[in-house]
Structures are given as structure tokens and as C-alpha cells.
Amino acid sequence: MGYAMTMPAETDTSSPKYLRDKYAIVGVGETEYMRGSGVTTRALGTKAVRNAIEDAGLKPSDVDGMLSYQSGDSTFSTFIAGDLGIRPNFYMDVFGGGSSTEALVGMAMGLMEAGMCKAVVIFRAMNGFSQVRIGGTGARAVAPVSGDMLHARAYGWQSAGQMFAPSFMRHMYDYGTRPEQVAAVKAIHSEHASNNPKAFYKERVSVDDVLKSRIICKPLHLLDCCVETDNGTALVVTSAERARDCRHPRTMIRGVVGRCNKPRTDMHYQHGPISTVAGKYAREILWRNSGVGPEDIDVTGSYDAFTFTTMLQLEDYGFCKKGEGGNYVSDGTIRLGGRRPNNTSGGHLCEGYTHGLNMVIENVRQLRHDADDSCPVGPDGKRQHTYDYREGGCRQAKKCELTTNMGWANPGTGSAMVMRNE
Amino acid sequence: MAVQGTYLGMPLDVNDLDVENLAYFKHCAQHDFHLQKCSACGLLRYPPTTACPWCASPESAWTKVEGKGAVHSYTEVHHAIQPAFKAHSPYLILLVDLDTQKGKPSEHEALRVVGNLVTQDGTLAPAEMVRRVGIGTRVRMVFADVSPSLAIPHWTIDEGAEQPAKPWRYPQE
Numbered sequence: 001m002g003y004a005m006t007m008p009a010e011t012d013t014s015s016p017k018y019l020r021d022k023y024a025i026v027g028v029g030e031t032e033y034m035r036g037s038g039v040t041t042r043a044l045g046t047k048a049v050r051n052a053i054e055d056a057g058l059k060p061s062d063v064d065g066m067l068s069y070q071s072g073d074s075t076f077s078t079f080i081a082g083d084l085g086i087r088p089n090f091y092m093d094v095f096g097g098g099s100s101t102e103a104l105v106g107m108a109m110g111l112m113e114a115g116m117c118k119a120v121v122i123f124r125a126m127n128g129f130s131q132v133r134i135g136g137t138g139a140r141a142v143a144p145v146s147g148d149m150l151h152a153r154a155y156g157w158q159s160a161g162q163m164f165a166p167s168f169m170r171h172m173y174d175y176g177t178r179p180e181q182v183a184a185v186k187a188i189h190s191e192h193a194s195n196n197p198k199a200f201y202k203e204r205v206s207v208d209d210v211l212k213s214r215i216i217c218k219p220l221h222l223l224d225c226c227v228e229t230d231n232g233t234a235l236v237v238t239s240a241e242r243a244r245d246c247r248h249p250r251t252m253i254r255g256v257v258g259r260c261n262k263p264r265t266d267m268h269y270q271h272g273p274i275s276t277v278a279g280k281y282a283r284e285i286l287w288r289n290s291g292v293g294p295e296d297i298d299v300t301g302s303y304d305a306f307t308f309t310t311m312l313q314l315e316d317y318g319f320c321k322k323g324e325g326g327n328y329v330s331d332g333t334i335r336l337g338g339r340r341p342n343n344t345s346g347g348h349l350c351e352g353y354t355h356g357l358n359m360v361i362e363n364v365r366q367l368r369h370d371a372d373d374s375c376p377v378g379p380d381g382k383r384q385h386t387y388d389y390r391e392g393g394c395r396q397a398k399k400c401e402l403t404t405n406m407g408w409a410n411p412g413t414g415s416a417m418v419m420r421n422e
Numbered sequence: 423m424a425v426q427g428t429y430l431g432m433p434l435d436v437n438d439l440d441v442e443n444l445a446y447f448k449h450c451a452q453h454d455f456h457l458q459k460c461s462a463c464g465l466l467r468y469p470p471t472t473a474c475p476w477c478a479s480p481e482s483a484w485t486k487v488e489g490k491g492a493v494h495s496y497t498e499v500h501h502a503i504q505p506a507f508k509a510h511s512p513y514l515i516l517l518v519d520l521d522t523q524k525g526k527p528s529e530h531e532a533l534r535v536v537g538n539l540v541t542q543d544g545t546l547a548p549a550e551m552v553r554r555v556g557i558g559t560r561v562r563m564v565f566a567d568v569s570p571s572l573a574i575p576h577w578t579i580d581e582g583a584e585q586p587a588k589p590w591r592y593p594q595e
Contacts, residue, residue: 135503136503137503141503141504141505142504142505144432144433144434144435145432145433145434145435146434146435146436146437147435147436147437147440147443148440148443148469150434150436150443150447150574151469151536152536153432153504154429154432154434154574155515155536155537155538155574156499156502156503156504156506156507156510156513156515156538157515157536158503158504159503162497162499162503162515165497165515166494166495166496166497166515166517167495169495169496169497169557169592170494170495170557172592173495173557173590178593179592179593179594211594214500214501215498215500215501215594216499216500216501217497217498217499217500217501218497218498218500218592218594219497219592264475267469267475269517269534270468270475270531270532270533270534271528271530271531272494272529272530272531272532273530274494274495274517274534
């Protein structure tokens with residue numbers, strides 16, 4: 001696992017500050033991905049957290065740290081702690097959406113390193129279709145426009161797609177990226193989702209289907225955009241030592257970078273090139289902390305709020321040369337069976353929208369070699385993967401030892417994490 | 423003092439503590455575009471901030487800036503989210519590089535000012551005008567009046583400027 005990136009002279013990667021392989025993800029849990037959950041975010045979160053703790057082979061009383069993220073659209077850790085009988089030695093609910101998952105994994109490691117708690121559950125619960133619409137329609141679209149918001153919302157510049165679109169358009173202008181290249185992200189993720197019984201959209205779509213779907217805001221067609229769903233998702237993080245006693249083989253955390261920014265952060269478009277995203281900065285921390293590089297990675301989870309976000313991040317984290325992302329996402333590399341499949345669950349475009357947490361869950365399952373597809377379960381309780389990726393078949397990557405997740409808040413802010421199995 | 427108004431049916435307000443935005447929009451109401459110029463390093467900045475993004479100085483002076491530039495990027499919204507914009511779709515959101523301070527303080531930076539494409543009187547542009555504009559189009563600033571203390575700056579095609587032969591547009595119309 002050699003990576004030829006030059007380290008700054010003062011970097012000593014044997015230093016204890018590099019927490020490589022000291023912490024592990026031991027449990028993953030979720031609800032269904034649905035539209036019309038019929039229950040509260042508290043109920044969704046409780047179910048996901050309970051499932052994650054159970055998956056780890058732990059009891060609620062074994063968990064003593066809680067972290068969550070939301071934007072005024074969810075329940076708080078304390079409600080779920082109370083409902084499940086968890087007594088937190090630490091909890092915090094942070095404001096934010098995409099990019100929070102990996103950032104909170106990093107915070108969980110820091111909390112345990114500081115001796116503040118010993119097993120942390122991270123959750124996101126949202127009724128992103130039936131309550132606070134993630135696409136920005138409904139109550140959010142008619143809220144009064146105040147103060148700083150006048151510089152955006154007064155121009156009809158409000159939804160995530162509208163806000164990111166100038167960065168996407170400029171990428172096409174700067175590099176000649178073509179609509180059909182980017183549409184391949186949706187087509188490929190839909191192939192993956194067709195082998196995921198949990199996915200909200202399981203139907204395969206073609207590049208042509210994407211290009212023929214109606215324009216939402218250029219360059220985004222309807223099928224370039226993710227699916228709003230209701231769901232709860234959760235992870236359990238603990239020390240590598242304690243992880244030995246858990247149910248599954250350990251998923252080791254190699255390195256994390258959390259909510260790393262471009263200059264001017266929320267005003268990132270003031271500082272060009274606007275077709276470059278936060279990954280350009282985050283990669284300097286991610287690969288150094290992980291001790292590996294993009295060429296070592298088997299499976300990626302590049303946030304697909306839109307087809308374009310997947311492409312821009314893969315490019316800026318160094319999986320291909322800057323400007324060649326259109327080629328990279330359309331030449332078969334990111335397809336199951338390809339050199340480095342991306343979002344093998346179907347991701348936000350097809351499985352469901354979670355602000356990133358389901359993509360980490362998927363990579364944990366890939367690293368366990370236990371993707372929950374339709375392959376038969378053997379006498380040992382493990383799936384007998386066929387590696388036949390035709391519709392309705394397998395979605396386990398044949399070789400999966402190292403994964404990278406890349407979370408996206410906006411073009412200016414992102415997080416990432418490298419995990420490995422053992 | 424706080425300002426309020428209604429624009430395209432949207433309630434807008436700037437509260438009386440938000441002195442930076444109050445000053446910005448007051449100049450706009452006079453159809454006179456001003457930005458904060460840092461008293462320490464001399465750089466202009468957009469949108470209003472409470473300190474200089476380059477040198478952190480809190481001191482600045484509102485300075486008149488010419489509202490001319492070229493489209494750096496854009497989106498053309500066909501599916502409006504806000505009810506106010508549904509009747510005006512498709513509409514353009516433009517990111518415009520002002521000529522003033524372009525390429526400073528570093529190569530890829532510019533005062534990138536947001537606005538819709540509008541007609542010369544400040545109303546959202548009709549579809550045939552939308553189709554004429556892309557990356558590179560030369561535009562000039564016009565204002566949509568909201569109240570005596572509030573106007574929204576926008577962009578219209580600069581008919582007096584030399585235009586690119588074919589501004590870059592998304593390939594699918």
C-alpha cells in the first residue's frame with residue numbers, strides 16, 4: 001500500500017496523532033428507505049440506532065456516546081437515548097447535512113481518544129419526503145427572505161440543485177464535460193440499485209433516460225437528482241481493541257478529514273476555479289492520514305446528491321486527473337465489475353437520501369464481504385456471492401479491502417474517510 | 423432602521439442590527455452600486471461581510487463600483503421551487519465577474535455578483551432573451567425597486583458592449 005504523495009518535511013506519520021487503525025466501525029443499522037414513513041423522526045432514529053447496536057452484538061448499555069446531525073428537521077440524541085435505555089457519558093447534536101457523517105466519525109474517535117466515552121453511536125433520522133422536503137419545496141420554499149438570504153433566495157437561488165449548478169456548468173465549460181458522461185453516474189448507480197432489495201428505486205435506467213427526463217435547472221435533469229426519502233441510519237464506532245468482542249469482523253478506520261473547506265467557505269464561488277471543490281484541499285489530509293492513495297482503493301462512496309457531485313469529488317480526491325471526471329464516471333470504472341465501483345447500493349440517486357450515512361453503511365458491508373443482495377445465504381449465515389451483476393443479482397465487489405467515502409455539503413465543503421477490512 | 427418589502431410576492435426584510443446589509447441595499451435603492459472597500463488592504467468584497475476575507479481588518483468604507491462585467495457561470499431554472507418564480511420560468515441565475523478587481527488578489531478570484539437576467543426595467547427576462555445569454559455574455563447592472571430603502575441588483579444584456587460571437591450555453595436547449 002505505497003502511496004507516492006510527498007509528505008511535508010515535518011510530517012511524522014508514526015506519531016501517535018495518526019489514529020490509523022485505532023478505531024473501528026462495529027455496527028451499522030437502518031430503517032427501510034421509504035416515502036411516507038408514517039412515523040416520527042424519533043421513531044426512525046430509535047429503530048436505526050437499535051439495529052446498529054444489535055448488528056454490533058452490543059447492548060444499549062454498552063453505548064455511552066451519541067452524535068447526530070440535522071438541520072432543524074429531526075429528533076435529538078437525548079430522546080433516543082431515553083427510548084433505548086442508553087445513558088450517555090457524552091452526546092452532541094450538530095447542525096448540518098451532507099459531509100457530517102465522516103466528520104462525526106472523526107469526532108467520535110477524538111472523544112474516545114480523550115477518554116470521554118468508549119462506544120459512540122452516530123445517527124441521522126429524517127422524513128426527507130414526508131416532512132421537511134430535501135429538495136426545498138413545501139414550507140421551505142415560502143419562508144420569508146431575511147438578511148444575508150437576500151443575496152441568494154431573492155434570486156430564486158435556493159435549492160441545493162440551484163445553488164450548485166453554476167459550479168457544474170462551469171466544469172462543462174472549463175473541461176468540455178458532456179451531459180451523457182455525467183448521466184452515466186445515474187445509469188450505473190441504478191444498475192447497482194437493481195441488486196439492492198432495500199433501494200427505493202430499483203429500476204435500471206439508461207443514459208438516454210436521464211437525458212430525456214425534464215430539465216430541473218441546467219445542467220440537471222430530473223434523473224440527475226437524488227431521491228427524497230424518509231429513513232433512519234446509524235453507525236457504532238468503538239476502539240479497535242473493544243471491537244474484537246463484537247459480532248462482525250472489524251472495519252478499521254484508516255483516516256478521516258471532516259468538513260474541510262475551500263477558501264471563502266460558503267462564499268466559495270468568489271474564489272475560483274469554481275469547478276474545483278473542497279476535495280482538492282481535503283485530499284491532502286485524507287491520504288496522508290490514511291497512509292494510502294487513490295490507486296489503492298477498491299470501492300468508493302462519492303456522495304451523489306446529484307450525478308455531478310459524484311464526478312467532481314472523484315476528480316478532486318485524485319481518482320483521475322482534474323478535468324477527466326466525465327471520462328472516469330462513464331468508462332466503466334465505477335460500475336460493479338469495473339476497476340473501482342462507486343455507490344454499490346445505488347446511493348442517494350437510487351437507494352435513498354440520508355445526507356451520506358447510507359453510503360458508509362454500504363462500504364462497511366462491502367468490507368465485511370456481506371452486501372445484503374439477493375444471493376443465497378449459506379449454512380454459515382454468510383451470503384454466497386455469485387459476482388453475477390445482472391439485474392436482480394449480486395452487488396458484492398469481488399475485491400474489497402479498502403474503501404473511501406466522500407461526503408459533500410456544497411462545492412466549498414466536504415468530508416472523507418478511508419476504511420479497511422482485516 | 424430595519425427595512426421590509428415585498429418582491430415578486432416574497433416577504434423580504436433586513437433587521438436593524440444587520441448594518442452591513444442595510445447599507446448595501448440602501449445604496450442599491452439609490453441605483454448606485456457600492457461595495458465595502460477594506461481600509462487596510464484596499465480590496466473590495468462581495469457580498470457584505472463583517473471583516474476583510476483577505477486581511478481580517480474590520481474597517482471598511484462603502485465605495486462606488488461600476489456594475490459591468492461578464493457571465494462567469496449560470497443556471498437556467500425550469501422547475502422553480504419558490505412560488506414567486508414559477509410564473510417566470512425558465513429564468514436565469516447569473517454569476518457575473520465584475521470588471522473591477524477581476525483576477526485579484528489571485529488569478530481565479532473575482533467579485534462574482536449574483537443576479538437574475540432581467541430586462542432593462544428590471545423585470546425577469548422573457549424566454550427569447552434567456553436563450554441569448556451564456557458564459558461570456560457582457561452584462562450591466564440594473565435594479566428592481568422594492569421599497570425606498572431596498573432594491574435588488576440584477577443583470578441585463580449590455581447592448582452597448584462588444585459581445586462574444588457565441589456565448590457558451592448548455593448544449594441541450
